[in-house]
Amino acid sequence: MIQKGLKGIVAAETFISHIDGENGKLFYRGYDIKEMAKNFSFEEAAYLLWFGHLPNPSQLAALKKDLKGNRELPDYVKGILHQLPRDMELMSVIRTAISAEGGNLDYGWKPSVAQAIRLTALVPTIIAYRKSQLDRKVFVSPRDDLDHVENYLYMLSGKVPTPAHLEALETYMILTLEHGMNASTFSARVTASTESELVSAITSAIGTMKGPLHGGAPLGVIELLDEIALVGDPEMVIRGKVLRGEKLMGFGHRVYKTHDPRAIALKAKLMDHIGVDEWLDLAMSVEDTAIRVLAELKPGRSLYTNVEYYAAAIMKAINMDAELFTPTFTASRMVGWTAHVLEQAENNTIYRPQSKYIGTFK
Structure with missing residues (x-):
């Protein structure tokens, strides 16, 4: 039997994460994602995915130092960014800049955690640098006294974010670090399985994330909230959309058959900032x-909020332009992609599925 899109096919064993779609559970290295989002920082969650265990204080300090030490873009990458067309999509810009980075250092086989840290540190700077170009503003250089997510917001706006906005975005980025064998992660592992270097694997993943069926920005949720704010009657707007057969953006998920645990965790964190x-x-x-x-109106469908619903609200709250939604998702998912490439390299077999010929013979 052909499983189009490899749906339901197990293609790898992994220690990195586990998704229980029936019960609405997500685990990073055995840790429930709700506890991760509640109790740990972006850096701590990233360390867990890369190294397999949570860091002690000295290990956490070392990771933060390494991330901060790799934020600066090489001059030649800045030069390339200035040569790119202004109307080039930001995801394509990130892909191009990361590819260029691969020509500067030795990214040969096998990949290393140090390389993963460097690429993860660079992506927020690439996004912020390009945004400053497009806005014709002076680039806000990274600050060594700010951690990863706080520095990202600072580079984008030139202002240190409020605690509520920082906590909201950091929680979102922790929740989207990793999500199993999704299309972009699979793409990265397939490229790595040929013993190509980490940069090539990550550019494959970025190209996959760029597609609207995978990393599409939650613009529909923004539009829904905008309409509700304008009309002032949530039930009238929602009921009208459902009765007209329109998809209610931000509700339902292909994997989770009940509540999306990431949406629950994000909501729990946001509850601390009601009224802010x-x-x-x-x-x-x-x-x-x-x-x-x-x-x-749709009994038995079990349609609940997904992570994109609250992600959209967060992006709206921090005044993040729509063009930055998928790139921000990419900045967090860098950790999961690189963790999977590192895992692939430790027990590598090249991916080579079969296809079934359905043409005719002459």
């Missing part, structure tokens, strides 16, 4: 109404 930001408040108030209407 109007868009976060609106998202939380709309969710209950939407789930109730969906249960009434």
